[in-house]
Amino acid sequence: MASAARVDVHEHVLPPAYRRLLVERGLDAGGWALPEWDKDSAIAMMDTQGIATGVVSVSAPGVHLGDDREARTLARSVNEYVAELVKDRPDRFGQFASIPLPDVDGSVAEAVHALDELRADGVVLMSNAGGRYLGDPAFEPLWAELNARAAVVFVHPTEAPAPTLPGVPAPVIDFPFDTTRTAVQLTLNGVMSRYPDVKVILSHAGGFLPYVAHRVAVASTIVNPELTVDGILADLRRFYFDTALSGSPTALPSLLAFAAPGHVLYGSDWPFAPVAAGAYFDGHLDGYQDWQPGQLRAVQRGNAEALFPRLARD
Template sequence: MNSPRRIDVHQHIVPPVWAKVLGDLGLDSGGWAIPAWSVADAIAMMDEQGIATGVLSVTAPGVHLTGSTGSTGNSPNSPNSPNSGSKSGISGAPLPQALARAVNEYGAEVAKDHPTRFGSFASLPLPDVDAALEEAAYALDTLGADGVVLLSNTAGRYLGDPAYEPLWAELDRRAAVVFVHPAQPPMPLLPGTPAPLADYVFDTTRTAVNMVLNGVLSRHRQVKVILSHGGGYLPYAAYRFSGLTSTVLDPERTSDDVIRDLKRFYFDTALAASPSSLPALMEFAEPGHVLYGSDWPFAPQEAGTYYNRFLETYPGFAPGQAAAIDRGNAEALFPRFARPGA
């Protein structure tokens, strides 16, 4: 494309220090190989895919390396424990806070060197809440991060966990943008099926429901939470969650209350722009809440082309919706990327 226009909120970075640590420990992303990455390759891909700006994030397994990609069970450390995050679950793994600081500084340098082409979501060393608060302040105030990335679960703890309340309160105070990326759920992989193929969409749905049922979205209305991959199964199953919650799980809570909180989420289109998923996503999402995503380089450029074709030919968009997904909705979340006169 001659004039790249899209803002890609789901684009990944592979900091060398992170790639080396994972390689040394024999880890990957839920059975998915860690790809090569460079600024030059990212910009070349973006130019070919019509992407003006990519907001970069580190994907699963993130910075809290609790075990192999097939690890199950919960972390032995409570998120509020003084020792939480101070020990690594794997011999030789760096402390989560140190690894978070390293990858965040690397991402910030890339964004600083190419301010119109890249932004950054900062990684936080959950489940250590105190360390996550410290790193969020440093990343947002000192490094100028555009938001934070949280994994759907860390060592089996989901984002609606009551222990995470201080972090949500601080992110809400800042009206921060939070990008939620899936991680492998705390169960074995299906044989021959890496987590990104199926488990990731399940885990995004799981953490979103956990957040809503525990009141995170109703208490914290200033924070903007983006769910990866079209929200997993959430748009398709939202009324299952609302109807059963109000009639069986919590009769004091109306179905409209549950739907209202589910609709507070934002959604990216990474691997989710298709003839079967777009109708559910566009019917469910609030106006302005659908954003473009590529998932590059963990999804190769050929995959981006495949899903872009569906996005570009979808017949169900109202006037202006396609342009808003490509760019306008993201400009509202990230005003620094807004083009003059836009």
């Protein structure tokens, strides 16, 4: 293992009351079964995988299950639970606070509470909220509030507003697609350029984004000649990317060729990705032959320290 001090920006938490609610309603993560979770198991996994700190987040389906009032209550409950987890073990846990989009007013209020009062390390947004992607003009007030706080935003995929392939759960192929879709909309709708102080992390190496970025840029200028290839690529390179389920011999070269320096972060996707799956990708990550000097340590920890200064070590 190349590092015994990883910062994991893609680690999940399932507060007991939240998990019970999902089970009662027959909900899961896009056809992916809900795993068990508890603090001791999380710490044991991190010790096994060389992870010093996990910045945890709720995964799909998020906290908005159809009703705005319920979503506000559920977001507050989840966020206060995780804030206590971090308060108890600030060395081992960080927090991406849950936000109840598409309820914009509720989302702004919860973001302010989580960042200002709970001192969350950032917020997590699902890639779409009821079929509306994150570049939707209605979500501008939230982006303005996040930008004012120079917030770190973790974008996690959820089910796309389209049928899944028969027998293929959404996390297998639709999740990377949905991440790519929302990232492109954020860019082409100008969110990334209007709010330069927000740092946006895309799950799973950005889905397909590094691979198709130049196609997106060139094709978009054909549709809209007022755009420029260089301008689109510059905005796309503002994103950060985690390595969850993506540290492979074919994905890494594309990701590292596209991402801006310092914009690749370690991710495990535990417990939705079991330890064996994480170890598979960690092995390829550690064994990659083309790292530049210091680059692997930066991915494992240093780049996260720049985003989360409280985690920095001397």
